[in-house]
Amino acid sequence: MKKTFLLFATVISMFGARADEGMWIPMLIGKNYDEMQRLGLKLTKEDLYSINHSSMKDAILQFGGGCTAEMISSNGLLLTNHHCGYDAIATLSTVDRNLLDNGFWAHNMQEELPAQGVTALFLQRMEDVTEEVNKSVNGTTGEAYNKAFDAVRKVIEERESKKGKYVANVKSYFNGNQYFLLVYKMYTDVRLVGTPPKSLGKFGGDTDNWMWPRHTSDFSMFRVYADSNNQPKPYAATNQPYHPKKFLPVSIKGQKEGDYAMIFGYPGRTNRYEVSYGVDLAINTVNPSIVAIRDMRLAIIKKHMDMNKGTYLQLTSLYSRIANYWKYYIGQTEQLKRLNVVDKKKKSEDKFTTWASANSGMDASLMNKFKVAFEEYKPYAKHATYYGECFRASALARMAASMKPLYDYYERIGTATPNEDSLKKYTTAATAARRMLVKEYELGTDKELFAEMTKMFYENVDKDQMPDIYSKVIFNKECVGKKCDKSGKKGELVCYTGTTYAQYADYVFSHTFLTDSIAFNAFCSKPTFAALKNDAAVLYSVSFVSNYTKNYQSKVEAFSYKRAELAKEYVREMMIQKKDKMFYPDANSTMRVTYGSVLSYEPQDGVHYNYFTTLDGLMAKYKPGNEEFDVPADLINLYKAKDYGMYADADGSLHTCFITNNDITGGNSGSPCINGNGELIGAAFDGNWEAMSGDIAFDKKYKRTIVCDIRYILFLVDKMGHADNLIKEMDIRK
Numbered sequence: 001m002k003k004t005f006l007l008f009a010t011v012i013s014m015f016g017a018r019a020d021e022g023m024w025i026p027m028l029i030g031k032n033y034d035e036m037q038r039l040g041l042k043l044t045k046e047d048l049y050s051i052n053h054s055s056m057k058d059a060i061l062q063f064g065g066g067c068t069a070e071m072i073s074s075n076g077l078l079l080t081n082h083h084c085g086y087d088a089i090a091t092l093s094t095v096d097r098n099l100l101d102n103g104f105w106a107h108n109m110q111e112e113l114p115a116q117g118v119t120a121l122f123l124q125r126m127e128d129v130t131e132e133v134n135k136s137v138n139g140t141t142g143e144a145y146n147k148a149f150d151a152v153r154k155v156i157e158e159r160e161s162k163k164g165k166y167v168a169n170v171k172s173y174f175n176g177n178q179y180f181l182l183v184y185k186m187y188t189d190v191r192l193v194g195t196p197p198k199s200l201g202k203f204g205g206d207t208d209n210w211m212w213p214r215h216t217s218d219f220s221m222f223r224v225y226a227d228s229n230n231q232p233k234p235y236a237a238t239n240q241p242y243h244p245k246k247f248l249p250v251s252i253k254g255q256k257e258g259d260y261a262m263i264f265g266y267p268g269r270t271n272r273y274e275v276s277y278g279v280d281l282a283i284n285t286v287n288p289s290i291v292a293i294r295d296m297r298l299a300i301i302k303k304h305m306d307m308n309k310g311t312y313l314q315l316t317s318l319y320s321r322i323a324n325y326w327k328y329y330i331g332q333t334e335q336l337k338r339l340n341v342v343d344k345k346k347k348s349e350d351k352f353t354t355w356a357s358a359n360s361g362m363d364a365s366l367m368n369k370f371k372v373a374f375e376e377y378k379p380y381a382k383h384a385t386y387y388g389e390c391f392r393a394s395a396l397a398r399m400a401a402s403m404k405p406l407y408d409y410y411e412r413i414g415t416a417t418p419n420e421d422s423l424k425k426y427t428t429a430a431t432a433a434r435r436m437l438v439k440e441y442e443l444g445t446d447k448e449l450f451a452e453m454t455k456m457f458y459e460n461v462d463k464d465q466m467p468d469i470y471s472k473v474i475f476n477k478e479c480v481g482k483k484c485d486k487s488g489k490k491g492e493l494v495c496y497t498g499t500t501y502a503q504y505a506d507y508v509f510s511h512t513f514l515t516d517s518i519a520f521n522a523f524c525s526k527p528t529f530a531a532l533k534n535d536a537a538v539l540y541s542v543s544f545v546s547n548y549t550k551n552y553q554s555k556v557e558a559f560s561y562k563r564a565e566l567a568k569e570y571v572r573e574m575m576i577q578k579k580d581k582m583f584y585p586d587a588n589s590t591m592r593v594t595y596g597s598v599l600s601y602e603p604q605d606g607v608h609y610n611y612f613t614t615l616d617g618l619m620a621k622y623k624p625g626n627e628e629f630d631v632p633a634d635l636i637n638l639y640k641a642k643d644y645g646m647y648a649d650a651d652g653s654l655h656t657c658f659i660t661n662n663d664i665t666g667g668n669s670g671s672p673c674i675n676g677n678g679e680l681i682g683a684a685f686d687g688n689w690e691a692m693s694g695d696i697a698f699d700k701k702y703k704r705t706i707v708c709d710i711r712y713i714l715f716l717v718d719k720m721g722h723a724d725n726l727i728k729e730m731d732i733r734k
Contacts, residue, residue, distance in 0.1 A: 021663050021698050022584040023267050023592035025173075025180075026057050027126045036595050040260030040676040047678060048593070051125050056678065057591060058246035060264040061224075062121040062184075063670055064088070068265035069120070069222070070672040072250060072680065073729040076224040076242035077193065078120070079713070080670030081685045082201030083324070085220035087317040088115040089195050095309050100316065103197035103632075105721035112191040112223055114235050120187040120224045121167065122244075123591050126180050129156060129170060133179040142561035156181055173585040174575075175273060176568040182590055187242060189225035189235045194723055196220075196716050197632055202320075203618065205628030209327050210689050212609055214706050215618035215656045218685035219713050221726065248672055249731040251679035252711050254649050255598050257611050261660035262595040263684055263705065265671030267587035270695045273571050275367070276345035277374035278563075279336060279696060281381060287333040289385040289460070294326035296452050297393050304445040311442050318440050328666075331692030341697045352570075355577050362573050370566055377559035383465050383548075384556050390457045391544050394450040395441040399514045400541035402433035403532060407542050410529035418527075427524040434520065441515065451505035465552070469543035474504055496536075512537035587665055596661040601704060603690045612709070615639055615654040634720050643719060646734065647711040655709045658682065662705040665695050673707045679733060682707035 024032060026049040033045050048056045063069035067084035071077070082089075086100075092113050093099045106112040136152035137145055153170040160168035160183055167184040195201060200217040208214055224242040227233040255261075271278070301319045305312040336342070349367045356362035363369075392398055406426035410418070440446075458470060473496050496507045512535050513519035523531055532538050575583055600611040619639055623629040638644075644654045660673065664684055673682040684707050687694060691703040714732070717723050 021700060021703075022582065023270070023587050023594055023663055024584055025126070026264070026591055026593050029593055032595070036262070039595060039597060041262065041595070042676045043678050054245035056246065056264060056674075057123055058244060059248050060123075060591065060672065062266045064118050066268070066667060067669045068667065068671040070264075070670075070680065071244040071247040073247055074243055075729060076226075076244065077726065077729055078222050078224060079672070079680075079683055080220060080222065081683060082195060082218045082220045083320060083685070084670045085115075085192070085195060085222065086320055088118050088192060089220065090313055090317045091116070092192060093313050095313065098313070099195065100313065101198050103195055103721070104192065105194045105717070105723040106192070107723055107725055109223070109241070112193050115190050115192050115222060116235075118190040118222070120190055121184045122187070124166065124183045124185060126182050128178070129181045130179045132156065133170070141565045143557070146561070171588050171590055173588065174583070175571040175586070176564065177572050178585070180590070185232060187224045187226060187232045189233060189239050191223050191225060193221040193223050194717060194721060194726065196720070199630050199632060200635065200716065203629070203631070204621070206323050206327060207628050209324065210331055210686060210692065212659060212688045212704060212706055213613045213617060214686065215613050215615075215621065216685070216708065217656070217712060217716055218708050219683050221717075247731075248674065248680040249678070249733055250710055250714070251675055251677070251681050251733050252647060252714065253734060254655065254711065255658060255675065255681055257598055257600060259598045260595070260676035261598050261662055261681075262593065262674045263662045263664060263668065263671045264591065264593050264674070265664065265668040265684070266589055267592055267665045268589050268667030270587040270665050272586055272696065272698060273567060273574070274345075274696050275370045275570070276342050276349060277370050279342050279345060281374060281378065282696070283333055283336055283342070285378070285381045286385050287329045289382055290329050290389055291326060291333075292460070293386070293389045293393065293453075293456060294322055296456060297449065298323055298326060300448050300452060301445055304442065304448070311445065314442055315440065315445065328692065331689050332695070335691065335693035336696065339693055339697060339699060341693060344697070352574060352577060356573060362576070363569060366566060366570055366573070373559060373562045373566065377555065379462075380465075380552050380555050383461050383552055386457050386461050387544070387548050387552075390453045393453045395437045395446050396450055396509065396512070396514060396537055397453070397541050397544070399434050399437050399441075400512070400535070400537040401545050402430045403514075403538050404542055404545045406430060406527065407532050407538065410532065423527055427527055431524055434514070443509070443515070447505045447509050450508065451501040454504065455501040467543040467547035469540050473539070508536040508540055511535065514538070587667065589667055594663045596663070598658060599661045599704070600659070601702060603702070609659075612658040613656045615656055615712075618656055632720070638719055644715060645719060647715040647718070649711075654712060654715060656712045658707050658709055659688070659704040660707060661703060663694075663698065663703065664705050673705075680710055682710045683713065
């Protein structure tokens, strides 16, 4: 065993009493086994993670690249969240056959619908590769480290992929102090099996998002298909259901407060070791900027979605993604302030500095280095945020930005004859980018977005950081009513003659070939520099991108490199400082396991939140015709008849959701909540408002995971969907 591995494995094993906190590496979960048993786990270590035998890890998969799902039958049936399947469901919907709004259930495998672009990634094994990586990076920092790491990562990944048989990823843990190789099998034939109507799958909408009590049936079902040897194969009618090494049995016994709860999944990103300066920047600059921009984006998209059903189906997935983290950043900022996270981190950092000063080999100036790095970056933080969130909000702006490499190529060669292979390379890349972006392009919506984002950027970013499109075109009245040659070469560009941002948007959209497929393809077949320079959208995006890359990208990257370098050293030294404290790596979109208990909480003085909700509570929220709180007539009828079947609780009610104190974040959406016997009891889908600071600062008192009760899920599949074929397929235990 390697020395570095020993250091961090030892740190992981030093476990305190906070069983609810921590996103643990499955390969090392045995270090926590005694505490898991104390809380109620009945499984063995090998049941949880094994390379040689089927184990819990084999039933868990990364779904669609950003969520988690679990296998719930021997025939490839999987369960994930409704919002994880949302894009696939919307894409499969039409105005005439609206699966998203009306729901869908396949009553046999022939009725299942191919979900193009959806992937299922199954972890095969993990391996510590810290020694191999460290030999290659060899103490480098900044850009040199990135290049060295990328090089060695590529070598390892190509070697372990076995010529494409596997997907291999090398990931950094503990801020670059440890590295693991993760080897996966990727299945691309994934088909929609079932989804409740959107009114239930998103019940409560933005109002209830991130809130408890909750009554959302946030689930959908898909099936993974494979070839006759159970291996990955692109969609084919002859493919067969995938047979997993392990699938989860389902318990409908119900849960009580204090019951063991375990969650496997793929949490996306946390930043628990962030310093006070980073938290301050998030609270006062980055988060408010994101919220303000997304406020405007959501209002514009919603307006156009409400006007046209086709636009609604086209943009509803985009709207949902933007809205989710719009509210997240509002809540995170609020809770970071309420919990005084900046002050708490400063006190911890002061103690660290005092300790480092008294211990040789430690860097007592580390916190001051952080301070300097953040102070140097702060003047550009808003620009970087607005560049990513505001300028790039419009699909046309991104389409035009994809032409920048070709534009730069023409500038580099000057009057020389273009190389045909180079032109082909750049136009092919631009075509691929446009193909993806067209899915989000709707003329009326995008034109209004373009106008308002252009205005927001100018009004909120420092004036001395503006791209020259504002001075040369938008506010330039010298060529009003004329035709002017902006290129200095052949070809005339009709000048912008308006006085408002809306008029400027009209001008840009009427003077571009990017939004017209015929014109775009004609350009790609015979590209010219003159056509690019006479395209208003290209000039707009080239101005923004050039301004950013020439004046600010190096500053952003330098800060990123320095921050990573300091964070790596901080984590290393902090682990030495607090050698008796437990440490776990930040989430990085790799499989983790968390464990804790079903647990109620008190959000404020005098208020108690129970650990479960019921269908009674859902019906109390019901508002006929309301976009967020309407429900289907079928559910109302079942509720009135109290027809809950075997899914009712012992008291006769139907539980909809429950909460645990498990530690999760984005990416855990769809993760299985598992009881002490290894049985599925629900699908995790959200966190709670009072603990929105959790990605930066975990709070034991308030942190909760919101789970859709498996009994409510099965009730909807069975009683509303009449898909008893799926019920019979599962191993359901009473």
